[in-house]
Structure formats: structure tokens, C-alpha cells
Amino acid sequence: MIHTEGLTKTFHRKKEVVEAVKGIDVDVREGELVAFLGPNGAGKSTTLRMLTSLLEPTSGRAEVAGFDIRTQPAEVRSRIGYIGQGNGGGFSYRVADELHNQGRFYGLPASEYQRRAADLLAALELDGLGKRTVQSLSGGQRRRLDVALGLMNHPPLLFLDEPTTGLDPHSRANLWEHIGVLRERYGMTIVLTTHYLDEADSMAERVVVIDHGTIVADAPPAALKRDHADDVVTLVVAGTPGSPAQVPDDVTRVRAALAPVVGEVGGGAGEPGRGGSDGPGDRLHATVGAGGDVTVTLSTTHGADRLPEAIESLRVAGLSVRSAGLKQASLDDVFLNLTGRSLREEAA
Numbered sequence: 001m002i003h004t005e006g007l008t009k010t011f012h013r014k015k016e017v018v019e020a021v022k023g024i025d026v027d028v029r030e031g032e033l034v035a036f037l038g039p040n041g042a043g044k045s046t047t048l049r050m051l052t053s054l055l056e057p058t059s060g061r062a063e064v065a066g067f068d069i070r071t072q073p074a075e076v077r078s079r080i081g082y083i084g085q086g087n088g089g090g091f092s093y094r095v096a097d098e099l100h101n102q103g104r105f106y107g108l109p110a111s112e113y114q115r116r117a118a119d120l121l122a123a124l125e126l127d128g129l130g131k132r133t134v135q136s137l138s139g140g141q142r143r144r145l146d147v148a149l150g151l152m153n154h155p156p157l158l159f160l161d162e163p164t165t166g167l168d169p170h171s172r173a174n175l176w177e178h179i180g181v182l183r184e185r186y187g188m189t190i191v192l193t194t195h196y197l198d199e200a201d202s203m204a205e206r207v208v209v210i211d212h213g214t215i216v217a218d219a220p221p222a223a224l225k226r227d228h229a230d231d232v233v234t235l236v237v238a239g240t241p242g243s244p245a246q247v248p249d250d251v252t253r254v255r256a257a258l259a260p261v262v263g264e265v266g267g268g269a270g271e272p273g274r275g276g277s278d279g280p281g282d283r284l285h286a287t288v289g290a291g292g293d294v295t296v297t298l299s300t301t302h303g304a305d306r307l308p309e310a311i312e313s314l315r316v317a318g319l320s321v322r323s324a325g326l327k328q329a330s331l332d333d334v335f336l337n338l339t340g341r342s343l344r345e346e347a348a
């Protein structure tokens with residue numbers, strides 16, 4: 001559906017030169033749901049605007065739905081839907097009129113655009129609102145109208161630029177539900193941008209992480225987390241009551257008990273474990289707190305498995321676990337490890 005080679009875009013604004021996109025190579029297969037994830041100004045919208053033929057690339061090439069974005073923009077446009085960041089409907093217009101006008105733009109006969117409009121209003125739970133003006137709709141309804149407008153030409157490929165930004169959590173979930181239904185019904189390929197980490201994680205089949213105009217990672221969310229981030233298991237183990245002289249023994253006992261869980265290579269504080277320097281492996285840190293308890297943190301790719309194994313190993317060794325916790329790897333950890341910055345903090 002999409003194939004790009006070295007796509008770039010440089011803006012010249014007065015004396016300022018902004019290299020918004022610095023060489024994007026990406027392929028999207030038919031039926032995929034791909035999220036472009038990155039902080040503000042990363043180049044996501046600019047990439048989307050080039051792929052939709054709204055913006056001419058500075059260099060590089062791209063084929064979208066089988067057509068060249070530079071030389072065959074009309075063919076591209078007739079096969080895509082594009083839902084930009086702003087609301088598409090004119091505020092004082094009626095909902096149904098907006099949809100019908102969109103159908104006319106695509107040269108559909110009246111019977112066809114009326115049928116499609118009615119179908120989409122029903123599919124997006126907007127039925128009954130056709131006669132209302134756009135400005136009278138709620139934020140979530142307005143965004144769903146945007147989606148309906150983008151689907152009037154039944155495009156095989158849909159671009160959504162930050163579809164859920166500004167919506168409350170309920171409306172976000174609701175819009176996603178509708179996108180899922182539409183995808184099933186029309187078998188669309190979907191490319192969207194977002195800076196909601198949770199959304200990219202749970203909804204996208206593939207996440208393309210963009211930073212400073214380049215792709216820094218491109219994989220399914222689970223693979224990104226496996227390859228670029230760790231789960232962290234935290235355990236507090238009761239120390240032996242008595243003199244401070246026993247402290248090193250407690251740490252040694254805890255380490256010995258956890259050695260089979262961590263694996264043959266892992267175990268040294270701060271040392272790379274399985275996976276070596278090529279990727280994250282198990283890493284164990286054990287320190288003694290003021291109260292004499294041993295705090296263990298285990299960085300691992302399989303936290304949900306390691307946590308019960310670790311508790312059981314400590315129990316078998318006669319050690320008592322006071323508390324245990326698991327923080328699973330997130331796409332923010334992935335972004336942090338790849339760029340040295342937190343996407344969550346930048347968004348805030």
C-alpha cells in the first residue's frame with residue numbers, strides 16, 4: 001500500500017531552514033494498522049501530508065496505493081481518505097449536507113452518496129444527527145464526523161492525523177471501537193499518527209517511532225518492548241535480624257537463591273545478562289536498606305514469568321518476601337532507550 005525511499009522535506013521560512021523529514025524509508029502492507037509515534041515536531045504530520053500528496057517532498061520518492069505521489073497525485077487522492085488534525089466539517093453546515101458535498105466532490109451520483117452517508121452515520125453512531133449543524137455536535141461526535149467524511153469515497157487506505165487528540169478517555173475509546181468496526185467492514189489499511197503511548201501500544205499492529213525527522217524503530221509494539229526495554233521486578237526480602245556483620249551474607253543468600261531465575265549469565269550487579277550487549281537481558285541489583293531488608297530489582301524481558309519464579313525460589317531458600325512488584329516495559333521506556341528522552345515528559 002505504501003512504499004517510500006529516502007523521503008525528505010525541508011521548509012524554508014524567512015532565514016530559517018527546518019529539516020522536518022530527513023529520509024523516511026517505510027513500507028506498509030495491505031490491511032495493516034500502523035501508528036507513527038513521536039513527540040511534537042518529530043515530522044509525523046509532514047510525512048503524512050507528503051504521503052497524501054498535499055505536500056511536495058524535497059527529495060525521495062513514494063508510492064501510495066500503487067501510484068507515485070509526485071506524478072500521479074489524482075490517482076493517489078481518489079484511493080485514500082485523509083483526516084487531518086483540525087475538524088473537517090464547516091461549523092454552520094448540517095451534518096448530512098457535509099457528507100453529501102464530500103460525495104459530490106468525488107463525483108458520486110446522488111443515490112450513491114446518500115446511501116454511503118446514511119451507512120456511515122449509522123456505523124459511527126451518528127444516525128439521527130444528519131439535520132444538526134456541525135457546531136452543535138460534541139467533540140467526540142465531531143471527530144467521528146471527520147472519520148465519516150474521510151470514508152465517503154470508500155478508500156482502501158485511510159490516514160488519520162492524531163484522531164483522538166483532545167478527546168476525553170471515553171470518546172477516545174469509543175472512536176477506536178468505531179475504527180475497529182470500519183476496518184472489519186471495509187478491510188482498510190490504516191496509517192495514523194499519535195503521541196498517546198497507550199493508544200499506539202494497544203491499537204497498532206506496528207509502531208514506527210519517529211524522532212527528529214527520522215525513523216528510529218519500526219516493529220510491532222511487543223517486539224519494540226522486547227528489544228528495546230525491560231520489565232522491572234522489585235522484591236523486598238526480609239534480612240536476618242542481628243548485627244550489621246550479617247548484611248553481606250543476606251545479599252549473598254538472596255543472590256544465590258535467585259541465580260537459577262536470573263539465568264547462568266546474569267546475576268552480577270549491573271552486568272549484562274542474557275542477550276549480552278546486543279540487547280537487554282536479565283540484570284539483578286541487590287542492596288540492603290536501613291531496616292536490614294534486602295531490596296532486589298531485576299530488569300528482565302519476561303517480568304511476568306520471573307516474578308512468581310523469583311518468589312518461589314526465595315521461599316524454597318527459606319527467605320521471606322515482604323513485598324513484590326512488577327513494572328512492565330512501556331513504549332515510553334522504548335522511546336527513552338532509543339533517544340535518551342521521555343516521550344511522556346515531552347508531551348506533558
Ligand SMILES: Nc1ncnc2c1ncn2[C@@H]1O[C@H](COP(=O)(O)OP(=O)(O)OP(=O)(O)O)[C@@H](O)[C@H]1O
Nearest residue numbers: 011013018020038039040041042043044045046047
Ligand atoms: N509549513 C511549514 N513551514 C515551516 N516549518 C514547518 C511547516 N510545517 C511543519 N514545520 C516544522 O516541521 C517540523 C515537523 O513538524 P510536523 O508537524 O511534521 O511534526 P509532528 O511530528 O506532526 O508534530 P505534532 O505531533 O505536534 O503534530 C516542526 O519543526 C514544524 O515546526
